[in-house]
Amino acid sequence: MFRAALRLSVSGARSLTRSRPQYTASVAARSYSHGKQETDEEFDARWVTYFSKPDIDAWELRKGMNTLIGYDLVPEPKILEAALRACRRLNDLASAIRILEAVKDKSGPHKEIYPYVLQELQPTLNELGIPTPEELGIDKA
Amino acid sequence: MKSTMSLAKPAMRGLLAKRLRFHLPIAFGLSLVAAAAFKFTVTEPRKQAYADFYKHYDSTKEFSAMREAGVFESVRPTGK
Numbered sequence: 001m002f003r004a005a006l007r008l009s010v011s012g013a014r015s016l017t018r019s020r021p022q023y024t025a026s027v028a029a030r031s032y033s034h035g036k037q038e039t040d041e042e043f044d045a046r047w048v049t050y051f052s053k054p055d056i057d058a059w060e061l062r063k064g065m066n067t068l069i070g071y072d073l074v075p076e077p078k079i080l081e082a083a084l085r086a087c088r089r090l091n092d093l094a095s096a097i098r099i100l101e102a103v104k105d106k107s108g109p110h111k112e113i114y115p116y117v118l119q120e121l122q123p124t125l126n127e128l129g130i131p132t133p134e135e136l137g138i139d140k141a
Numbered sequence: 142m143k144s145t146m147s148l149a150k151p152a153m154r155g156l157l158a159k160r161l162r163f164h165l166p167i168a169f170g171l172s173l174v175a176a177a178a179f180k181f182t183v184t185e186p187r188k189q190a191y192a193d194f195y196k197h198y199d200s201t202k203e204f205s206a207m208r209e210a211g212v213f214e215s216v217r218p219t220g221k
Contacts, residue, residue, distance in 0.1 A: 072155040072156065072157040073153055073154040073155065073156070074154075075153075076153065109158065110156060112151045113153055116149075116150060116151055
């Protein structure tokens with residue numbers, strides 16, 4: 001991504017109109033230019049597996065979520081579902097609700113993302129009995 | 142038109158990258174413009190003012206005027 005930014009600042013505004021090559025994953029755990037680039041699907045699958053570990057512990061949940069939030073993306077609903085189920089296994093409702101707050105925060109100005117994610121997670125939220133911050137009235141400062 | 146039944150999947154990846162792709166060139170451009178504006182409204186006029194001042198500066202005459210005004214310790218005014 002930084003390579004793209006550098007190219008752009010040198011070549012100026014006209015490069016904005018050219019379509020850019022799509023990187024298959026917007027994240028790189030390591031910024032090597034060698035080696036196979038992980039696809040979005042592989043990335044998602046890796047994270048679903050991470051949170052689906054039956055005996056995941058509280059540290060791993062926190063570490064996983066913090067790492068995930070550090071990326072330039074809003075996690076896919078399927079990753080979030082696995083994380084919420086991990087919260088259920090750990091009896092951690094607070095973290096489950098915090099995950100929803102984090103999704104809204106990661107969306108930034110893109111207000112259409114959070115309602116979409118909630119829509120996709122609704123069955124899971126109902127099954128696990130997780131209230132949303134809005135339902136609890138804690139979404140307003 | 143967005144259906145009220147279910148929301149379409151929005152873009153969820155690379156949102157910061159997209160924002161930077163747009164804003165960074167503008168930021169660099171504006172910085173360069175700011176630097177150029179400062180150069181041509183402040184530094185160049187200032188340099189010109191100094192150049193103009195010293196173009197016909199007679200240091201000996203100025204020194205003598207200061208000497209007579211008595212501001213030096215190392216030389217006294219050409220006393221009478």
